[in-house]
Amino acid sequence: MGRAPRKLGQQKTRGLNRRTLLIGGGASAGLLLAWAVWPRAYRPNLNTAPGETAFNAFLKIDRAGQVIVIVPQTEMGQGISTILPQILADELGADWRTVGVQSAPVSPLYANTLLAREWLANDWSRLAGAAGDWTIDQYATRRALMLTGAGTSLPMFHQAYREAGAAARVLLCKAAAARWDVAWESCDIQNGIISDGGQRRLKIGEVVEDAATYDLPDILPFRQTDADRLAGQELPRLDTPSKIDGSHNFAADIRLPDMVFASIRQGPIGDAVLKSVNEGAAKSVTGFLKLIRQERWVAAVANNWWAANKALDLADPVFELAGTPVDSGGMEAALEQAFAASSGERLYAQGDVQPLAQGAAILASEYKVRPGLHLGLEPMCATARIGDEGAEVWMASQAPGLARAAIAKALGLSVGAVTLYPLHAGGGHGRRMDFEPGVQAALLSREMGRPVQLLWSRLEDVIQDRPSAPAHARMAGKLGRNGAIEIWSAKVAAPCAMAQTWARIAHHRLPHEAIADTAGVSSRLAVAGMELPYAVPNWAVEHFPAEIGLPLGFARANAHLHGAFFTESFIDEMAHQAQIEAMSFRIQMLGGNPRLAHCLATVGAMGGWQGGIAGSGQGLAAHRINGAYIAVMAEAGISEGKLQVGRIIAAVDGGEQVNPDIARQQIESGLVHGLALAMGAAIPYAKGMPTRAILGRMGLPRLGDIGEITVELIRSTAPPTGLTDVAAPLVAPAIANALFTTAGRRFRNLPLLMEG
Known part of the structure; x- marks a missing residue:
C-alpha cells in the first residue's frame, strides 16, 4: 500500500529537504561529514517556470512531461551536455525525445572536487590521505568551484546523475502508486510512462507536483534490468539540431x-x-x-x-x-639553464637510479617541446x-x-x-x-x-593565448641482461602551466605576476604523464622549474602533452637499442598492466603491425591518463619536406562508456588535436609577440593531411572515464617513431619538423 503524501506547503521548492536533496558528487560523504563538523545547508538555486517542479539539483520536470536536466559542465564540443542527461534519463526511465538541457547556476552543489583534488593536491594533502582529500573537497564545495577540464566531468558526476534519476523515478512511482493504491515498488517508468506492471499507466507529467512531496527511501534503488536502457546506446547529441540550423547561441x-x-x-x-x-x-x-x-x-x-x-x-x-621581451631563443635558453640551476626535485622515484651516474653503458637523449596554442574556432x-x-x-x-x-x-x-x-x-x-x-x-x-x-580579434586571440607549457627533457636508461629496462631517469625542465592558471583565476594575479609567483616551484602537475606504466625496477622523474616569461594556461591533457612524448619516444629508442621489436618490448614490461597491454595488442592487430621494420612507416605509443588506457599506431612519412600521415589507429579502454559514439568523437577529436601539435600549433616568438597569427600559416593539418582514422573502444566493465584528453598526447610520439623507420633518424622536437 502506498503511503499518503506528506504536504510540505505550496512554495516553489517544496519537497526539497535533507532526504530528497541529492548533493553533487555522488554519495557526498565528505559534504555530509562537513555538515556534522561545520554545519552548512546547500539547497538548489534553480529557477522554476510555471508548471515546472524541481526534484533535485540536477532535474526539473514540467506538467507536459518535459525532462529538463541541469548540467554544470561547460560544453566545448566534447558532448558532456548529452552524456550527463543520458545517465539521468536512463535511471529515470525517460523518453529521450522529451529530454532538454539547462546550464546550471553557480552553486556549491556542482563543485568539481575531482578536478580540485588533481589541481590542488600537494605533498601535505598526499601525506594526509583521506583527510587531505576531505579538506580539498571542502574548499572546492564552499567556494563553488565549478570546473570543467582534464576529462573529469564524467567520472565526477556519473554517480550523482544516476542518483538524481533514480530518486526522481522513486518519487514519481510513489505518487502514481498512491493514486492506484498499490505498493510503489511494483511500479516502474519506461519511455516516460509510469505503470504498475498491469493495465494502469500515467505520464510522468501528470504526477510531478505530487511526487515532490514524498520522501526517498533509506536505500535508493537503481535499475537492475538491462532491457530498454538508454545508457550504452549511441543516442543522438542534444546540441546537434540547434548547431545545424544555426539557432545555437554562442x-x-x-x-x-x-x-x-x-x-x-x-x-x-x-x-x-x-x-x-x-x-x-x-x-x-x-x-x-x-x-x-x-x-x-x-x-x-x-x-x-x-x-x-x-x-x-x-x-x-x-x-x-x-623587462625582457619574450622570444623563442630566450625561452629555449631558460629551459636549458634550469638544468644547470641544480634546483630539480625528484617527484617520482622507485628503486635506485644511482648506477646511471657510475659510467654504466646507457642510452641518453634530449627532447624539446614548444608551447602549443589553443586556436579555438571561437575567439x-x-x-x-x-x-x-x-x-x-x-x-x-x-x-x-x-x-x-x-x-x-x-x-x-x-x-x-x-x-x-x-x-x-x-x-x-x-x-x-x-x-x-x-x-x-x-x-x-x-x-x-x-x-x-x-x-577579441583572431590576432588578439593568438597574441594573448595562454598556451600549453614548453619543456626540455634529458632522458637516460640502462638495459638489463634480458633486454628489459633496468634503470630509467627523466629530467624535465618546464614551467607549470596549471599553477600559473590557478594564480590568475583564483588569486586574480596578472599573467606576469602569476609567472613570478610560480617560478622556482617544482610540481607534479608539470611532469604529469611521466609516471611509468611499465614495470621498470629503478626509475625516477625530476622536475626543474623554469621561468620563460610566457604566460601559460590550462590545456587539453595539460603536461601529458609533453610527458607522453618524452616517455613514448624514448622507450622506442630503448627498444631499438635492445634490438627487440617495439610492441613486444613494451608488452613484456606491462605484466602488471593488462589493460594497457590489451590496447597495444588490439591496435597492432587492427593496424597490421609489421614490427617496426625499416621502411614500414609505422610507429606505436601507449599511455594511461586518469584511469583510461590507450594505444595508438600511426603510419607516416615525409614528402617534399612536409609531414604526411596516412593512418592513425587507436584502441582505448575507458571503462563502460555511456554513449560510445560520443566517446569515439572525443577520441577522434583528440587524435586530430595531437596531429595539429605534431605538425604546427606552436609558433616562434620574437620581441614579445608571436611571429605569425594567421591560421593558414601555422602548418596546421587540413582535411587532406589527416588520412584514415580508426578508433576501437575495448569493452570494459570498469567505471567510465572521461576520454577528451586521452588521445591528444600520443599522436606525436607515434608519428615520431614511425618517421624513424623511414628517415633513419629520431625526431625529438615537437612540432616534429620544427624550424629554427
Missing part, C-alpha cells in the same frame, strides 16, 4: 536591446602598460563611438564590430613593456549589461564561479549582484579557464552605460 550570438560592439588591444606579452593612442584617427571610422582606456588595454566601441576593430587599427595603440568573447541592480554577463567559462567573483571584484560589487549566464564554447579546451573577456566586457558596459559585446 557568446558572439547574444543580442540585447541598445547593444554596441567592442574590440580590444592588450599590448605585447608580459608586463605591458598603455602609453599612447591616436584617438583622432579612430574617429574617422563610420560607426565609431568611443575609445576606452585602461592601464593595460584599450578598447574601441562602435555600432558594429568591424568598425570597432578598424578604429583600433587606425588608433595604433602603443604599449610600454617592462574569446563576452557580452555584459550593467544596471542599477547589478551586472549580467554572458560568456563561456570553465570556471564560472571564479569568473563571477572576478567580475564582481572589478566592478566593486558583491558576488550576489553579478549574474553569469554560462554559454557553450566554440572549442578552446582549457582556454576558457581564464575569464578576461568577461571582466573587460563588464567594465566597458559600465563605461558606456549600455550593453557591450566584446569580441
Whole structure:
C-alpha cells in the first residue's frame, strides 16, 4: 500500500529537504561529514517556470512531461551536455525525445572536487590521505568551484546523475502508486510512462507536483534490468539540431536591446602598460563611438564590430613593456639553464637510479617541446549589461564561479549582484579557464552605460593565448641482461602551466605576476604523464622549474602533452637499442598492466603491425591518463619536406562508456588535436609577440593531411572515464617513431619538423 503524501506547503521548492536533496558528487560523504563538523545547508538555486517542479539539483520536470536536466559542465564540443542527461534519463526511465538541457547556476552543489583534488593536491594533502582529500573537497564545495577540464566531468558526476534519476523515478512511482493504491515498488517508468506492471499507466507529467512531496527511501534503488536502457546506446547529441540550423547561441550570438560592439588591444606579452593612442584617427571610422582606456588595454566601441576593430587599427595603440621581451631563443635558453640551476626535485622515484651516474653503458637523449596554442574556432568573447541592480554577463567559462567573483571584484560589487549566464564554447579546451573577456566586457558596459559585446580579434586571440607549457627533457636508461629496462631517469625542465592558471583565476594575479609567483616551484602537475606504466625496477622523474616569461594556461591533457612524448619516444629508442621489436618490448614490461597491454595488442592487430621494420612507416605509443588506457599506431612519412600521415589507429579502454559514439568523437577529436601539435600549433616568438597569427600559416593539418582514422573502444566493465584528453598526447610520439623507420633518424622536437 502506498503511503499518503506528506504536504510540505505550496512554495516553489517544496519537497526539497535533507532526504530528497541529492548533493553533487555522488554519495557526498565528505559534504555530509562537513555538515556534522561545520554545519552548512546547500539547497538548489534553480529557477522554476510555471508548471515546472524541481526534484533535485540536477532535474526539473514540467506538467507536459518535459525532462529538463541541469548540467554544470561547460560544453566545448566534447558532448558532456548529452552524456550527463543520458545517465539521468536512463535511471529515470525517460523518453529521450522529451529530454532538454539547462546550464546550471553557480552553486556549491556542482563543485568539481575531482578536478580540485588533481589541481590542488600537494605533498601535505598526499601525506594526509583521506583527510587531505576531505579538506580539498571542502574548499572546492564552499567556494563553488565549478570546473570543467582534464576529462573529469564524467567520472565526477556519473554517480550523482544516476542518483538524481533514480530518486526522481522513486518519487514519481510513489505518487502514481498512491493514486492506484498499490505498493510503489511494483511500479516502474519506461519511455516516460509510469505503470504498475498491469493495465494502469500515467505520464510522468501528470504526477510531478505530487511526487515532490514524498520522501526517498533509506536505500535508493537503481535499475537492475538491462532491457530498454538508454545508457550504452549511441543516442543522438542534444546540441546537434540547434548547431545545424544555426539557432545555437554562442557568446558572439547574444543580442540585447541598445547593444554596441567592442574590440580590444592588450599590448605585447608580459608586463605591458598603455602609453599612447591616436584617438583622432579612430574617429574617422563610420560607426565609431568611443575609445576606452585602461592601464593595460584599450578598447574601441562602435555600432558594429568591424568598425570597432578598424578604429583600433587606425588608433595604433602603443604599449610600454617592462623587462625582457619574450622570444623563442630566450625561452629555449631558460629551459636549458634550469638544468644547470641544480634546483630539480625528484617527484617520482622507485628503486635506485644511482648506477646511471657510475659510467654504466646507457642510452641518453634530449627532447624539446614548444608551447602549443589553443586556436579555438571561437575567439574569446563576452557580452555584459550593467544596471542599477547589478551586472549580467554572458560568456563561456570553465570556471564560472571564479569568473563571477572576478567580475564582481572589478566592478566593486558583491558576488550576489553579478549574474553569469554560462554559454557553450566554440572549442578552446582549457582556454576558457581564464575569464578576461568577461571582466573587460563588464567594465566597458559600465563605461558606456549600455550593453557591450566584446569580441577579441583572431590576432588578439593568438597574441594573448595562454598556451600549453614548453619543456626540455634529458632522458637516460640502462638495459638489463634480458633486454628489459633496468634503470630509467627523466629530467624535465618546464614551467607549470596549471599553477600559473590557478594564480590568475583564483588569486586574480596578472599573467606576469602569476609567472613570478610560480617560478622556482617544482610540481607534479608539470611532469604529469611521466609516471611509468611499465614495470621498470629503478626509475625516477625530476622536475626543474623554469621561468620563460610566457604566460601559460590550462590545456587539453595539460603536461601529458609533453610527458607522453618524452616517455613514448624514448622507450622506442630503448627498444631499438635492445634490438627487440617495439610492441613486444613494451608488452613484456606491462605484466602488471593488462589493460594497457590489451590496447597495444588490439591496435597492432587492427593496424597490421609489421614490427617496426625499416621502411614500414609505422610507429606505436601507449599511455594511461586518469584511469583510461590507450594505444595508438600511426603510419607516416615525409614528402617534399612536409609531414604526411596516412593512418592513425587507436584502441582505448575507458571503462563502460555511456554513449560510445560520443566517446569515439572525443577520441577522434583528440587524435586530430595531437596531429595539429605534431605538425604546427606552436609558433616562434620574437620581441614579445608571436611571429605569425594567421591560421593558414601555422602548418596546421587540413582535411587532406589527416588520412584514415580508426578508433576501437575495448569493452570494459570498469567505471567510465572521461576520454577528451586521452588521445591528444600520443599522436606525436607515434608519428615520431614511425618517421624513424623511414628517415633513419629520431625526431625529438615537437612540432616534429620544427624550424629554427
